[in-house]
Amino acid sequence: MRSLDRLSIIQEIATVLRVEVPALLGRELQPADVGHRMLGVDQVRATLSTYEIALAPPVAGRVVAPVERVAGMVAHAWTAYQHARYPSLTALVPDLLAHAQRAHARHPGPGRAPLVDAYRVTAALLVKLGEADLAWLAADRAIGPRGDGCPPSTGRSI
Template sequence: MTSDDLPIGRRVARWRVRRSMTQQMLADRLRRSKSWVDKVERGVRALDRYSVIQELAHVLRVDPQVLLGQQRSTSAGTPGGVDDIRAALARYDTPQAPAQTDELRRQIGYAWLSYQHADYGQLVRVLPCLLEAVQGARSPELLVQTYRITSSLLVKLGEADLAWLSADRAMSAAGDDPILAATAAISVAQALRASNRDRLALTAAQTAANRILPAPAYPADHEDGGLRGDQTARQPHDQRSEGEGESEGAPARRRSAGEW
């Protein structure tokens, strides 16, 4: 039996497993109960509303027609689209272009919005051109942001090694900026986790966190204590000076009193 011959509930279950979701996770994202998901997958509850099928397809990141068994395409991230991103990441000869930072920031913001709404098909289409434009602008901030979006998308599409490459590019673009490096390290950790390298992912995240930790501040009373120590050390000398002044001046005052 091919995937197109399966009941829609079985196709939902198959895609849920491919997306590494439990029934409870899928239910939470749909804001429904686990029992509802279980009944759908077993065919006990019919999916007779297209709006519900669209909602399921959105969460599972597939075309609604895939769940309906009417086409064989898999997900929004088609192999051709991923190949275009791979080609953009492989370019090292991008000529430097005048930086249109405002326009690039707008495009990057739109790309993040598409990612947050799981519009991965749109991202696959726009990222190759965006990567080329940002590489030409040579702005560390814009490079880090674009490489991070690319890495996050590739993790979602199951391209963990390519995601790690993009995240590593973000780290290189960050340079000595601790904030940019820390944000890039988030993508590195996510890509490593997607590659089942959990220990390396934890190390990358901890290293980034240590780079942005504030320097330890010395207690204020430490410096005050040193100052007070100096004053205390000087105090006997000052007291002796005052005492010596009085002892030398006392006979003179007494003689003056006797003369009066």
């Protein structure tokens, strides 16, 4: 059985059924590890606030994953999202975005779709985590990639 991922949905179901939330869950509600979640969100925020693809020559030793591998990473991220594995996805997003940005910089044409999809899964995750403003930034970045390797201009502060 798949667990529900939002307390608001559980509360709505409890209201409709006219039962208390703990009766629905079979246990008392336990607060989520907010500190750990916030650290992950802070790392995603930091990643979204930078766009590390260099306009200068590539940095020695910096690995650029092939576009196909980045596309596979994005597919894995969507699977984690669909299975409500938000903590593990939160930990994956910073590296996913960095790899997608590098692949797009190296191969702007084929690298565009994985970059856009990486931003889309990031935005979807942030909505689930209750970070709507940050989700808007990720969504804005998803529509901004251009073929010239330049970072998208958002006009928003983080």
